[in-house]
Amino acid sequence: MQNPYETQPPRAFWRSAVSELSPIEMDGVYEPRFEITQDMRISAAGSCFAQHIARQFRLRGYTFMDFEPAPPMIDAKMADAFSYGHYSARYGNIYSVRQLVQLFDRAEGRFSPQDHVWATDGRFYDPFRPSIQPGGFASEGECLLELEHHLAQVAGMLKQTDIFVFTFGLTEAWENTRDGAVLPTCPGTIAGAFDPDTYAFKNFRFGEIIEDANRFIAYAREHNPEMKFLFTVSPVPLTATATDQHVLPATVYSKSVLRAVVGELMMEHDFVDYYPSYELVASHPMRGVFYRPNMRQVASEGVARVMDIFFRAHGGGEAATLQATGAPRATEKSDVHCDEEVLEMFGS
């Protein structure tokens, strides 16, 4: 009788799968749990790394859904500046599943947060997507009209989605303690004002995230009972932590919890798949080669590799050229829009 390890393929052994290969030779890291075909309707949300994924689905001819497309009278550059086309609607970065759940709760009228509009220096900001409009809105009315339009688009999203892609970004968030609304950024950073009586730091724990994720899954499958979920964990470390820890262990906590959550969800549901973009960029066998020199932003080479492996595994699409990834090379400025990068300004 053979023991179970004797029938395991080479990819199951560290020596043959990792030690004896360079990071770019590593193969079989991802085996899709279900097929993703070009006619499936794909929607995406998540942290800024999800923008790369969304862009690649679009570039490679998949049916990437955009429920809030850029108005046709603006060009691609303007659309990008005003946060159109980054995800499947103009919701900006969604770093936590709680924020995702609350977005759909708001869209369907189940939740009306106290934070409606932030006024800063005569301009007006949506607290839940403070950077979608460079310089903010001209008036409170304009901000609210845009919000109403946005939520109407989001409301129709799930029933027209076959695959929902979500990139888990952070465990750290800011919450309005009066109603539990979770914000993508700390008030007083991009916009708004920080009030310690209203806002509190929240570092989500494993159980909370699992609960939120399962709530979202159940809710999404109410709209489309066949919906499948592709989850990833962003390999982008925290720009800054609000804990009393060093940013490195704070990052490792955050990513570890998120990775464990996705592992748990995958074990729990056969319609959930995990794509290991985190491992392909951030794990130690990669030796950090896919990061830019700041060891935070992912270089175009890293994005290209992550995307190539994904699409090769799904048997479709052309290879991601460095240009097509849209990610910056080692010396370029970041091209994806990341709200949390504003925290750099507050560091010494």
Place this chain on the structure above:
Amino acid sequence: MTLYICGNSHARALRAGASALEQEEGADPMVVFPLGTADNETEPFSVIENGQVVLTNRRFRKKLKQYFGFDSFAPEHRWGICLGNHNFRIFRNEGWVTAAPAWMGLKGMTPISEALFERIVAEDQKHIRAFFDQLIETGVRPFVISAPWPLRPDPETSGLVLMPEVLKAIDTRARVLFSEWLAERDIAIVTPPVETADEDGFLKPEFAKGGDDPYHGNPAYGRLMMRKVLQHEAKARRVVNKVQRRA
């Protein structure tokens, strides 16, 4: 001092109007010619060479030489430039059927915020604005002659399918933005005569070129507009003379 007026195809009506005024009232000498259609403004059409603005657009350059006798814009000449406020380029986009300026507050339409609209206008005018900046940089002090008011949209003749009130909101705001941009540079603009507009601000049919032309004024419009241009010029000269006398 001869007044030179050039610009896009809207200068045709001005030319007709100038001829009429010269014959009827013996107006001061002026040279008025269009350089080409407004399509030429969608690409860069001018640069500074040897300290003066030259036109890089072949058609524009040829017409400048042919009708005005110049290769460039010299600071000693007085120029009226009929460029800008040709907002047809902006509102002809079919996207305006489902989108509307946010300040109109229309429910069910994709709102276009003021900031985004400012970018749309700036993008549309970027080569015109570059041209004016070049003129100023080289010492030319031009004034601007606006395009006429927009015509009420008629899907059959203009192909415009947007709501008239949306068109008007777009055009009005775009004109304000352009005027503000010019004011920052101390460039005067002569706006269309109010009597050529109907109660909703559209160009009256009797001042439109007619037929299936979706935006040009006719000679009657040109005559009224040129009268306003000459009044502006006379006033500007009085101011200059006063300043010179004081000096």
